[in-house]
Amino acid sequence: MTTWNKPLPTVSGETRPFWDACRRGQLLIQKCDRCGEFQFYPRGICANCWSEDIRWVTASGKGTVWTYTVTYQNRTPGFAEDVPYVLALVELEEGVRMFTNIVECPPRDVSIGMPVEVTFVQANNQISVPYFKPAG
Amino acid sequence: MPDLKRTAAIVGIHEHVTRYAPDKSELQIQGESVIKALEDAGLAKQDVDGLLTASSSSRNSGLALADYLNMYPSYVDNTTVGGGSFEFHLSHCLNAIAAGRMNCAVITYSSLARSGGVSVGTGGVGRFGHPRLEPSPDSFEELYGLTTVGLYAMIAQRHMHLYGTTSEQLAEIAVAVRHHASMNPEALFRNPITVEDVVNSRMISAPLHLPDCCVITDGGGAVVVASAEVVRNCRHTPVWVLGAGEAVAHQGAGKRDLQYIAARQSHGPAFEMAGVTHDDIDMAMIYDSFTITVLETLEDLGFCEKGEGGDFVSGGRLKVGGELPINTDGGGLSSNHPGMRGIFLLMEATRQLRHEFEGTPRQVPNCNIALCHGTGGALGTRHSGGTAILGRD
Incomplete structure (x- = not known):
C-alpha cells in the first residue's frame, strides 16, 4: 500500500455501510422501499418521497462516463502532484450519477459515453476508495 | 401576483475600486462602501433600517457588520448562496419593503481573496478551509479532487459533446467582456484579446483555458435600496426593481440533468412580475465566473434555445452596439472577482440605467430595462440562481 496523502472520507452512521462494503469490494447505493427510487450520494432519508424506508443494494458497478474534465491545476496537496487527472461524473446502470476519477486510462482516451466499471484502491485499513476504469 | 413594480428601487451604489488591498480589513471595505453608497443616494445613516450581506467568512456576518458600523437595523438578512447571493438580497428587499417591514436597506460585500492568496477556483479540499471531509456529500465529492473550475468545465465538456459547442465560441464571451473592460479604467485586465489568444492559452481544466476563468481580486461595495417614499428624497433617477426570481439547482439525488x-427556474417569475419580454431587455449583467456560466445562463434564461448558446454568443452580439450587450464593466472575467461577484452586477446595471456613460462607447444606447442574473456555487454540484429585472422611469 502506498502512502495516502489525499483527504479521507469521514465515516458516519449514515454512511458506514457504504464504506464497509467498499472494503469488501462492493459498491452500494440506496433504494427506497416506498417509492422504488435509487439515490446517490447516501443519506438517511429518501430524497424523493421523504420516507425512511431506504435500504442498501449492491450496484452492478458498471456505468458510463456522463461527463468529465482533465484537471491541469489543483493546488491541494494530494492532487497537485497527480495532474493531469480525470474528474468525472459516472452514470451507473441503476440510473444515478456519482463523482469519481477515471483511472488506469490515459486522460486523452476518456470520452463521454465510455463504458466503465468500478475498481477499489485501499487507502488504509478502514477505507477503500471506489474509482472507475475502462470496462474490461 | 401582486404588482410590485414601483415598490423598491436602487438609489445608491458604490464600488470599492481597489483590486488589491492588503492593508484593509473586509469590514473596513464594507464600511467605506456603505458610507459612499449612502452619499451617492443622498441619504444618511439614520435613514437605513435594513442590512443585508453575504460572505464566505463567517466573521463577516450581518451581526459583525452592524457592530462595526454601530447600526441597529430592524431587518437583517445574511442569505449566503454563493456569488449570486446579492440578487437574492435584492429580491428580499423588495419583499420586505412591499410588506412595510423596511424603508431603506444597504446590501454590502467585501473580500480580500487576492491579498489572502485564496485559490478560489483551483483549490480542492481545503479551498473553503474545511479541516476534513464532512460525511455527505463532501466525502463522496471532495475525495476526487474537485475544483470549482473543474465543476464548470464538466458542464462545458458535456455541452460540447451534446451540441457541438466549440472552445472558440466560449472564447467569444471572454473577448466581448474584455472589450468592455478596455473601457473601464478600474478593470484589472484592459488589453484587448482575440479568440486565438484564448484558445492558445494554458488549459486549467479541460475544456476551459485560463481566459475562460474569472480573475481573482480584492474588492467590495454597497448598494442602497429604498421604498417609493424614500426614493423621492434621493439624488439620482431611481432604478426600480421590476421583477425578481430565486432558484437552486443540485444533483437531485444523482438524477438531475445539470446541463x-x-x-431555468428563476427567470420565469422575474419576467412575469416585471411584465416584460426578452425583447425588452436592453442589456444584461450575467454572472461570469467562467465563460460556460454565461453561455448556460443565456440559454436557461431563455435568450436562445438550449444548445444554441454557441451561435448566440458569436458575432459581436454581446458587445455594446450588439443585440444583447452583457457585462459592460468588464465582468468577473476581466474587471474584478473577489469571490462573490453578484453585487457588482447590480451596480453596473444601475450605472447603465442612469445613463452614467452617456456620450461614451461604454453606454448602452437607450438603456431602459436591464437584467441581472447571479449564479452562486458550482454548476456541476449545486448552485443558486437569482434573476432581477431593473428599469428606469
Whole structure:
C-alpha cells in the first residue's frame, strides 16, 4: 500500500455501510422501499418521497462516463502532484450519477459515453476508495 | 401576483475600486462602501433600517457588520448562496419593503481573496478551509479532487459533446467582456484579446483555458435600496426593481440533468412580475465566473434555445452596439472577482440605467430595462440562481 496523502472520507452512521462494503469490494447505493427510487450520494432519508424506508443494494458497478474534465491545476496537496487527472461524473446502470476519477486510462482516451466499471484502491485499513476504469 | 413594480428601487451604489488591498480589513471595505453608497443616494445613516450581506467568512456576518458600523437595523438578512447571493438580497428587499417591514436597506460585500492568496477556483479540499471531509456529500465529492473550475468545465465538456459547442465560441464571451473592460479604467485586465489568444492559452481544466476563468481580486461595495417614499428624497433617477426570481439547482439525488441550470427556474417569475419580454431587455449583467456560466445562463434564461448558446454568443452580439450587450464593466472575467461577484452586477446595471456613460462607447444606447442574473456555487454540484429585472422611469 502506498502512502495516502489525499483527504479521507469521514465515516458516519449514515454512511458506514457504504464504506464497509467498499472494503469488501462492493459498491452500494440506496433504494427506497416506498417509492422504488435509487439515490446517490447516501443519506438517511429518501430524497424523493421523504420516507425512511431506504435500504442498501449492491450496484452492478458498471456505468458510463456522463461527463468529465482533465484537471491541469489543483493546488491541494494530494492532487497537485497527480495532474493531469480525470474528474468525472459516472452514470451507473441503476440510473444515478456519482463523482469519481477515471483511472488506469490515459486522460486523452476518456470520452463521454465510455463504458466503465468500478475498481477499489485501499487507502488504509478502514477505507477503500471506489474509482472507475475502462470496462474490461 | 401582486404588482410590485414601483415598490423598491436602487438609489445608491458604490464600488470599492481597489483590486488589491492588503492593508484593509473586509469590514473596513464594507464600511467605506456603505458610507459612499449612502452619499451617492443622498441619504444618511439614520435613514437605513435594513442590512443585508453575504460572505464566505463567517466573521463577516450581518451581526459583525452592524457592530462595526454601530447600526441597529430592524431587518437583517445574511442569505449566503454563493456569488449570486446579492440578487437574492435584492429580491428580499423588495419583499420586505412591499410588506412595510423596511424603508431603506444597504446590501454590502467585501473580500480580500487576492491579498489572502485564496485559490478560489483551483483549490480542492481545503479551498473553503474545511479541516476534513464532512460525511455527505463532501466525502463522496471532495475525495476526487474537485475544483470549482473543474465543476464548470464538466458542464462545458458535456455541452460540447451534446451540441457541438466549440472552445472558440466560449472564447467569444471572454473577448466581448474584455472589450468592455478596455473601457473601464478600474478593470484589472484592459488589453484587448482575440479568440486565438484564448484558445492558445494554458488549459486549467479541460475544456476551459485560463481566459475562460474569472480573475481573482480584492474588492467590495454597497448598494442602497429604498421604498417609493424614500426614493423621492434621493439624488439620482431611481432604478426600480421590476421583477425578481430565486432558484437552486443540485444533483437531485444523482438524477438531475445539470446541463439545465437554476436560471431555468428563476427567470420565469422575474419576467412575469416585471411584465416584460426578452425583447425588452436592453442589456444584461450575467454572472461570469467562467465563460460556460454565461453561455448556460443565456440559454436557461431563455435568450436562445438550449444548445444554441454557441451561435448566440458569436458575432459581436454581446458587445455594446450588439443585440444583447452583457457585462459592460468588464465582468468577473476581466474587471474584478473577489469571490462573490453578484453585487457588482447590480451596480453596473444601475450605472447603465442612469445613463452614467452617456456620450461614451461604454453606454448602452437607450438603456431602459436591464437584467441581472447571479449564479452562486458550482454548476456541476449545486448552485443558486437569482434573476432581477431593473428599469428606469
